[in-house]
Amino acid sequence: MSRSPLFAGLAPDEADAVQRRASVRKFAAGQSLFEQGAAARELFVITKGRIKVWRASEEGMSLTLTLLGRGAPLGTLGAASDARNHATATALTPVEALAWPIEILRELMDANPVLAANVLRTVANYAEQLIERLEEVASVPVEQRLARTLLRMAQRAYGTEADGCELPLSRQDLAELTSATLPTVSRIMSRWRAEGLIAGGRGRVVLRDCGRLARLSERGTM
Incomplete structure (x- = not known):
């Protein structure tokens, strides 16, 4: 403690x-x-x-x-x-x-x-x-909210927003944290996985490119 x-x-x-x-x-x-x-x-x-x-x-x-x-x-x-x-x-x-x-x-x-x-x-x-x-x-679009949420949770868990941070978050967790629908979050997460921003399995998210996520969190676009 x-x-x-x-x-x-x-x-x-x-x-x-x-x-x-x-x-x-x-x-x-x-x-x-x-x-x-x-x-x-x-x-x-x-x-x-x-x-x-x-x-x-x-x-x-x-x-x-x-x-x-x-x-x-x-x-x-x-x-x-x-x-x-x-x-x-x-x-x-x-x-x-x-x-x-x-x-x-x-x-x-x-x-x-x-x-x-x-x-x-x-x-x-x-x-x-x-x-x-x-x-x-x-006031913030869903994709931007999702990027902000992942970076914020990494900061709280690790004290940093660094590549390799692994978070025990499911897509349902992220949908609730961003006040978005599960299909919308799943669609964004699948695209981010294909683009190399994130990785991880069921119930876990690994941040692979915090720099790009940070840019998304500010602009809402790549």
Whole structure:
């Protein structure tokens, strides 16, 4: 868990002290860690499995905001203020997570300014992601959104957008992340594979030409 942004900059003994205040929670695939509109009561750090974070509109349409895995913190909004969850987090696979009740987390934040800064930074990052996703869906063509999504996921997983990055994403995952139809995503991905931009098998995407993907992400054309 030392790689989790929640623990960035903490000394080993400080990280251990924070982890000792957590409990281990397990969730079955399809189970929600928290739901949109409910009071934010816990902070989670994923230790095993994958999570989908999504938001429902008033019309009942769902928008997938991101997919998260090991080390990702969730539920930080309640730590920053008394608020309700702005999205739902659902387990895509069996999930294990460390969980801190918000009251305990606030005690830890009061005692450790570095931890407090990490929590607030995570809140800001998720808010930026939400705004970015909403803007993309409203104004960016599908192919451009798809290129941006692959590069963004590589950056989050590896800290870089480099050729050879392998992402555990299916075409259905990418369709949800880009708010596009599965046939449209499949058509684009098949063309990119033929052109050498990507490779990989079922449920995995390997980035082969991040330079061209970056140009696509900006222009939407080759």
